[in-house]
Amino acid sequence: MLATKINSPFVFLLAIILAGFVVVKITDNPVIVPKAEKEALNIKSWQTSNGARVMYVYAEELPMLDVRVVFDAGSARDGDKPGLASMTNLMLDLGAGQWTTDQIAERLDSVGANIRTTSLRDMAIVSMRSLSNDAILNKSLDTLAAVLQQPRFPVTELERERKQVLIALQNKLQSPDDIAEELFYKTLYGKHPYATPSMGTTESVRKISRADLKAFYQQYYVASNAVIALVGDVDEKQAREITEKLTSGLAKGQRAKRVANVAELTKAKEIKHQHPSTQTHILVGQPGMIRGDEDYFALYVGNHILGGSGFNSRIVDEIREKRGLAYSSYSYFLPMREKGPFMMGLQTNNKKANEALSVLRDTLTTFIKEGPTDDELEHSKKNITGGFPLRIDSNKDIVEYLAVMGFYDLPLDYLQSFNDKVMAVTHEQIMAAYKKRVTPDKMVTIMVGDLAAAKK
Numbered sequence: 001m002l003a004t005k006i007n008s009p010f011v012f013l014l015a016i017i018l019a020g021f022v023v024v025k026i027t028d029n030p031v032i033v034p035k036a037e038k039e040a041l042n043i044k045s046w047q048t049s050n051g052a053r054v055m056y057v058y059a060e061e062l063p064m065l066d067v068r069v070v071f072d073a074g075s076a077r078d079g080d081k082p083g084l085a086s087m088t089n090l091m092l093d094l095g096a097g098q099w100t101t102d103q104i105a106e107r108l109d110s111v112g113a114n115i116r117t118t119s120l121r122d123m124a125i126v127s128m129r130s131l132s133n134d135a136i137l138n139k140s141l142d143t144l145a146a147v148l149q150q151p152r153f154p155v156t157e158l159e160r161e162r163k164q165v166l167i168a169l170q171n172k173l174q175s176p177d178d179i180a181e182e183l184f185y186k187t188l189y190g191k192h193p194y195a196t197p198s199m200g201t202t203e204s205v206r207k208i209s210r211a212d213l214k215a216f217y218q219q220y221y222v223a224s225n226a227v228i229a230l231v232g233d234v235d236e237k238q239a240r241e242i243t244e245k246l247t248s249g250l251a252k253g254q255r256a257k258r259v260a261n262v263a264e265l266t267k268a269k270e271i272k273h274q275h276p277s278t279q280t281h282i283l284v285g286q287p288g289m290i291r292g293d294e295d296y297f298a299l300y301v302g303n304h305i306l307g308g309s310g311f312n313s314r315i316v317d318e319i320r321e322k323r324g325l326a327y328s329s330y331s332y333f334l335p336m337r338e339k340g341p342f343m344m345g346l347q348t349n350n351k352k353a354n355e356a357l358s359v360l361r362d363t364l365t366t367f368i369k370e371g372p373t374d375d376e377l378e379h380s381k382k383n384i385t386g387g388f389p390l391r392i393d394s395n396k397d398i399v400e401y402l403a404v405m406g407f408y409d410l411p412l413d414y415l416q417s418f419n420d421k422v423m424a425v426t427h428e429q430i431m432a433a434y435k436k437r438v439t440p441d442k443m444v445t446i447m448v449g450d451l452a453a454a455k456k
Contacts (some may be wrong), residue, residue: 043402043412044236048243050252051224055402056239057231059395065132065232066399069148069246070407072256073124073220075200076193076337083200087161087208088216089119092126094157097146101157104143113140115147121194122337123407124220129396132233141245148221149249153213162205169202177347180281180448183271188285188341188444193259222253227406231399262287262339270445280353280449281345284360286442288342291335291408298433299333301425304380305372306364307331307344312383314376318363319346325356331364337408342438350453357445365440371431385419 044056075085093115094101108114113130126148130140172178182197189195199205228246230239265286289299300308307315307330319329329346344364348356372380405414 041398041415043405045406045412046240048223048228048247050247050250052226052228052243052247052250053406054239054243055227055229055406056236057398057402058233058235058239059231059398060233062395063132063233064129064395065137065230065234065242066127066129066395067144067242067246068125068127068229068399068403070227070229070403071124071126071221072122072225072407073216074120074122075196075198076121076259077216077220077256078193078196078200081200081208081212082196082204083165083198084204084208084212084216085124085220086119086198086200087158087165087205088153088213088221089117089124089126090161090165091153091157091213092117092151093147094161095152095154096143097150097152099143099146100154104147107139107143111136111139113143115144119198121198125403127399137234141242145246145249148246151217153210153217155210158208158210158213162208165199165205166202169199169205172199176275176277176279176281176448179273179275180283180345180446183273183448184283184285184341184343184444184446187269187271187446188265188287189262192262192338194262194336194338194340218251219253220256221250223247223250224253224255226250227403229399229402229406231395231402259338265439265442265444268442268445271447272451273446273448274451275448277449278350279347280350280356280447280451281347282353282357282360283343283345283446284357284443285341285343286439286444287339288333289335289437290339291337292410293335295433295437296335297421297425298429299437301377301380301384301422302367302372302430302434303331303333304384305376305430306367309380309383312379314367315344315346315360315363318359319348319356323355323359325349325352325359329356329360350450353447353449353451357447361440364438368431368434368438368440371427371434374427377425377427377430381423381425384422 041057046054048054073085073089075082078084093104096104099107104115111130113128113136115126115128118125118127126144128140128144130137172182185197186195200208226247228243230242234242289296293299305314307313310316311321313330315329315331319325320327326346326348331342331344333342334340344360346356346360401415404410405412
């Protein structure tokens with residue numbers, strides 16, 4: 001079936017990676033647009049007649065169209081039913097309009113198109129890729145319009161998907177990495193909507209009903225709550241017609257209310273969870289920053305030096321190269337609508353867990369106190385702007401970035417100005433941002449592993 005679902009236990013991480021600059025992570029880098037591409041990338045934006053925001057780039061190089069529709073309907077909207085947003089998004093193309101699941105798959109297969117759905121904490125995503133030939137594109141768009149506007153939520157499909165999600169949740173209970181992440185978010189965010197896992201819990205998923213799905217859809221899958229990104233071989237007139245077609249059957253509705261502010265930590269919290277694994281998984285962190293934060297570039301460049309550049313980072317140098325305590329160690333900021341986490345992490349031999357944790361904390365404290373060296377700062381800037389670029393070399397890449405820009409209200413020149421803003425970051429700005437925003441004595445620490453071995 002080409003209408004592929006992304007609903008593994010790793011859905012959150014996978015979708016973040018696919019979203020490019022959504023997260024500053026050890027293996028992820030923001031899009032850096034080469035000079036020639038800066039001049040060519042002409043982003044246009046408008047609203048549909050019923051209030052959906054549109055982000056559009058004309059790209060005639062390939063006879064393709066990529067569409068990405070993003071709703072403010074992520075798991076932060078779950079309320080008292082964790083997993084509801086994810087299940088709603090998962091069910092959109094499992095029967096819509098006059099077509100069953102199999103018929104939707106057949107329609108897409110017949111024209112070589114695909115539709116994918118993804119749900120994160122902030123957003124729910126429906127994406128489509130199709131050839132831009134009129135006959136093919138019309139069939140693809142008719143199918144996408146039905147998925148967006150007329151999902152059926154059939155009970156038989158709900159029960160089938162429920163079973164799959166419950167199996168995935170059960171598997172997560174056997175993974176120390178998943179256990180650590182869930183404990184981290186729960187401890188860090190407390191009663192905030194970001195605390196619960198996007199997939200929900202075993203108990204909550206069992207209770208989700210078809211009526212719950214319909215009510216969630218009717219509230220959040222509305223035009224005023226949507227951003228549509230289009231990139232491909234359709235001119236602006238066609239793009240405007242397409243976006244009207246995709247939204248005309250949606251209620252105008254209202255934009256979702258902003259979720260609550262994230263509370264700062266007032267003291268350190270440490271959770272140790274016994275698990276029969278050969279390694280201890282350690283996560284340390286605190287609330288970080290929002291998307292579009294005024295300190296974003298200082299924190300981003302600083303984190304590239306601290307733990308976001310692999311073997312060139314201080315954390316890897318101190319923990320792996322000098323002491324051989326862990327193969328993988330890292331740090332990253334995950335900016336979201338409200339403060340996403342700043343997180344440091346590693347996996348190490350159970351017996352070395354306490355030593356590794358101590359080195360991790362000391363490395364952060366030293367960095368905040370002293371900041372980067374001149375050589376580190378210069379090397380980091382060169383790496384970001386030249387050595388590690390995720391170039392905009394496909395329509396699929398561009399449409400993902402546009403959707404994020406539209407969703408988080410980033411300026412239209414965000415990509416074009418990225419390199420210049422990176423190069424403008426100073427040593428003093430990094431030190432000021434980290435001293436103001438990162439507090440080593442008020443962090444959440446999660447340890448999952450054979451804790452008895454760690455004490456020996």
